[in-house]
Amino acid sequence: MLEARDAALQALDAGESKPAVDWLKIWPGRIAEQMPQDAVALRDALDRPLMVAGMVRNEGEPGGGPFWLEDDEGVLRAQILESSEMNGQDSVVRAVMASATHFNPVDLVCALTDADKVPYDLSQFVDRNRDFLVTKSHDGRTLRGLEHPGLWNGGMGRWNTVFVEVDSATFAPVKTVFDLLRPAHRTA
Structure with missing residues (x-):
């Protein structure tokens, strides 16, 4: 490639x-x-930087997945969106989320240098329009904040990205302590 x-x-x-x-x-x-x-x-x-993201089939785990999104340059790009970036109150958005066939990236392969092997200035490839409201808590108080692009949700927004399917056996998420009780996390 x-x-x-x-x-x-x-x-x-x-x-x-x-x-x-x-x-x-x-x-x-x-x-x-x-x-x-x-x-x-x-x-x-x-x-521009390249990303190949290995995605597993959607089996109902919480999180995001691969979607088409118009970036801040007006280009339709393959993007990874977290569910918290989407308006879950909108019935059309809920239907799109429910129909998603694949889930969060399990493997990422990235090319970070140009043809002359000079590292890209990755800050030039951030979609700065990507942000979303988050709700967190601290000392029992509910806090709301505006979260800016993270690793893939905007931080890689203007990269050339392609998704490939990988076997779901490669995915063993830990979102809560109870996930550690799943067979994938047991050694014997």
């Missing part, structure tokens, strides 16, 4: 755009009307 991206960037430098367009077509969300046309826009779309 990286070799193909780097070859597409080299082709752009040589004045050939077809390899860049072909490479971008493999990334979900790059629908035809969003496909960059000029070399500068193609380079901008290509030359």
Whole structure:
């Protein structure tokens, strides 16, 4: 994947755009009307961090999953959204959440350098429009706050991302102490 991206960037430098367009077509969300046309826009779309996220089938665990989301650049991208980022009061949103086939990432493989092996400035690829209200408690008091992008919920918002399915045997969540009693966490 990286070799193909780097070859597409080299082709752009040589004045050939077809390899860049072909490479971008493999990334979900790059629908035809969003496909960059000029070399500068193609380079901008290509030359960004990459994430391959291994997702398990949704079996009703709490949390988020893979969805399509328009980012702050107006590009439809594959994104990981937490349920707390969605308006659970909206019946359409609830239906979308209920129909989700896959769940939180179990494995992440990330490419953090450009074609010249120079590390990206990851702060340039954050979707700063991603934030959500959270409710927490401290000393028995309920507190509400605005949470800004975390690791994947916005922090990787403008990365080129693709989801792949991984076996659910690789997923053993611990959301509460009682989850430690599940067979996946027992040694014998």
